[in-house]
Amino acid sequence: MRRIAICDDEQAQSMLLQGYVKEWSVLRSEPVEIRLFPSGEAFLFQWEEEKRWDALLLDILMTGINGMELARQIRAQGDRLPILFITGVSDYVEEGYEVEALHYLRKPVSRKKLFSCLDRAMERSARESALLLTTPDGEEIRLNQKEIAVLEAAGRRVLLTTENGTTTEVKSGFHELLDALAPGEFVQCHRSYVVGLRHVQRLQKEQFVLDSGKTVPISRRLFAEVNAAFVRFYKNDA
DSSP, X not given: OEEEEEEOSOHHHHHHHHHHHHHHXXXXXXXXXXXXXXXXXXXXXXHHHOOOOSEEEEESSOSSSOHHHHHHHHHHTTXXXXXXXXXXXXXXXXXHHHTTOSEEEESSOOHHHHHHHHHHHHHHHHXXXXXXXXXXXXXXXXXXXXXXXXEXXXXXXXXXXXXXXXXXXXXXXXXXXXXXXXXXXXXXXXXXXXXXXXXXXXEOSSEEEETTSOEEEOOGGGHHHHHHHHHHHHHHHO
């Protein structure tokens, strides 16, 4: 399920945007959870506790922390959350480049333009979304999905290997992590292995060869599905 936040101190505007997002959800057959935040402070408080959002529709001119300052705080922590600015003026366009805003939507917001922006945000979110993971020692690790090369179920342990070859044990369940990964970016190639397709150098009959040189087994039963996912990923990526 997608999670979209709307941060605006004008209730009427928030309700309008919420209605548009619901329409987009139905048209795209994309289940969505929508949360409304009446201020930048309210969103920032929630975001500090939970960073798994697919898009933020953010009013620029708000009392307290304005939208631009909120965006700067988010980016200062390295988060790539897609931000769609909602504004009645064009004075902040240059600053928007600094915080890598996905788009500006001028009031009154066009339904068609918002739908297009949400499509782009979901595509970007799928490629850049992060996972918050915990090691058996209680250390928390925040990792962009695109860095994940291999996920391995090893007995009761789950081992995660990144693109640079570092392997870390995490407390999350294997299937729980599999469900959290971006569709189309990963493929389960064996009962105990999931591979990040962007890190594959070669697909062989019985194994993947990754860019790092690491090999990962492919189940005979899953080969046709794995091959189709591999071809689809690189066709779309091109």
